[in-house]
Amino acid sequence: MLDNHAKLVKVIAASDGIVGRKKLQKIIYILKKLGLPFEEKYTFYFYGPYSEELSLRIEEITNLGFVTEIKEQKSNYYQYRYQVTDQGQDFLEHSNADVPLVESIVRDMKEQSSRFLELVATMLYFDHLPKDEIEQKVQEVKKKSNYTSEDIVEAWSFIGKINLK
Amino acid sequence: MAYKDDQLHEEKVFKDPVHRYVHVRDLVIWDLIGTKEFQRLRRIKQLGTSFLTFHGAEHSRLNHSLGVYEIVRRILINFEDRPNWNREERILCLCAALLHDLGHGPFSHSFEKVFKLDHEEFTRAIILGDTEVHQVLSKVSKEFPQKVADVINKTYHDKLVVSLISSQIDADRMDYLQRDAYFTGVSYGHFDMERILRVMRPVEDQVVIKESGMHAVEDYIMSRYQMYWQVYFHPVTRSAEVILTKILHRVKELYGQHYQFKVEPTPFISFFEGKVSLEDYIRLDEAVVLYYFQMWAEEDDSILSDLAYRFVNRRLFKYAEFNPNLQMNDWMELYQLFKDIDLDPDYYLVVDSSSDLPYDFYRPGEEEERLPIHLLMPNNELRELSRQSDIVEAISGKKRTDHKLYYPKDLIEKLADDRPEKAKIQKILNKQER
Secondary structure: OOHHHHHHHHHHHHOOOEEOHHHHHHHHHHHHHOOOOOOOOOEEEOOEEEOHHHHHHHHHHHHOOOEEEEEEEOOOOEEEEEEEOHHHHHHHHHOOOOOOOOHHHHHHHHHOOHHHHHHHHHHHHOOOOOHHHHHHHHHHHOHHHOOOHHHHHHHHHHHHHHHHO | OOHHHOEEEEEEEEEEOOOEEEEEEEHHHHHHHOOHHHHHHHHOEOOHHHHHOOOOOOOEHHHHHHHHHHHHHHHHHHHOOOOOOOHHHHHHHHHHHHHOOOOOOOOHHHHHHHHOOOHHHHHHHHHHOOOHHHHHHHHHOOOHHHHHHHHHOOOOOOHHHHHHHOOOOOHHHHHHHHHHHHHHOOOOOOOOHHHHHHHEEEEOOEEEEEHHHHHHHHHHHHHHHHHHHHHHOOHHHHHHHHHHHHHHHHHHHHHHOOOOOOOOOHHHHHHHOOOOOHHHHHHOOHHHHHHHHHHHOOOOOHHHHHHHHHHHHOOOOEEEEOOOOOOHHHHHHHHHHHHHOOOOHHHHOEEEEHHHOOOOOOOOOOOOOOOOOEEEOOOOOEEEHHHHOHHHHHHHOOOOOOEEEEEOHHHHHHOOOOOHHHHHHHHHHHOOEO
């Protein structure tokens, strides 16, 4: 029961809490692209791959009390902080959901900015294309984000690193 | 004249219950409507299993596709002489609007879940593959099919073009809300679309709404909210969806066990084996699926025949409210009790959550998850809708989640009264049953 919810709670637990809805969206997408069994359907939107199914699932685990969501006011925007509760830990103990999580990957991603994860997720979204076309496509769809060639080199290196784990 | 600009000698019109008329003057649009891949959409219902709840909900994806095309056509008339709008993109927008749902299959939500498919990939494959649609689009230019696919996939470089077809206030949603309201017969889903079209403005890479049109947009957001709870997420429709999903799981499982079907399920075999070709995909429509459901209702496998019989004859599962956190022990007990009475809980005891049928509520995009609706203020500043509208702010913060437990009440009631499991099951289910 609720295996997909359990996988999500497991990621938040493994990361010891995640700050940012966008970050959480991109982390799950990247894990999915690494072949982990997340079933949320993603579509490409203005800010890269996004899953409405995941947004709703996050609301569900929050409303069920498995995860707390704290809204924080930043200078000119809001940010959400997610942390697994004791009830969430109980839920995980009862769950049969199996995610062979590589905790170090989750923690590596958590340390990155959501802007950087958006770049990585966008590059992975176009991973059916050759490398130079991926870079070209990223510049095309992310014109406003002004990613530099250094950002892209760093993103390739990050993708290489998480793929090796 | 280039094919892209070719016009029909006389404008063609389709009568439409929502927009009154759908107008076609461009030859490329007329040719696309005549392709077999587009005509196939007549045999795919727009609302999947909702016809089992709302008997009028038999409208097809072809109706909706024509409606989206018509709305975009009207938006572009308003945009014609506005700054920021590139008139060269007109035919691209119209083609993308018309073809945006081309890859939907029969009951696509359940099919996609069970067979791990993605209708958007099939939309792309039909547009780029060896199809009549591809032939028509290629007559515009060699690159044109790819451009149409990119707009539908939301990866086209001009995001303004994309936002007409897909954003939080787009032609797709404006059509389906009104069309679904019309065919289901509910009184929700209505809003002043003409007003919204008049106040839409192209600004850089998005469509925004003039501040004076805010109240029309509030109505649209309210319609989305009400249609979700009243139509899209209706508990009876969810029951039909649960049964449909379980039928597909069961046939797939039986096929894997080399079960001998009375009628060979030929059109499904590539789905079972995970090797669906474009041709296989296009061939499968709701007429084929419903034919097989009738055949499966006669199968020897008791689970498959029971589930198929239920779907065909609308003997749906009942439901009880369920809180997976507070009722975890109830769930575990029920699971075991169902096993004890030889009712496979993997098929007959189902928790269905709101995220199993996701619907895009309006989200203010506080952390850049999705681009929100922006109002164009008199000083040309852009403001996010919920920061300006108390109504939208109130709806945006509402609880939008729900879980229900579905089960065959009739089979439980048929158990002999002296079976101890019967009273135990009923006691748990009656706690919060509706």
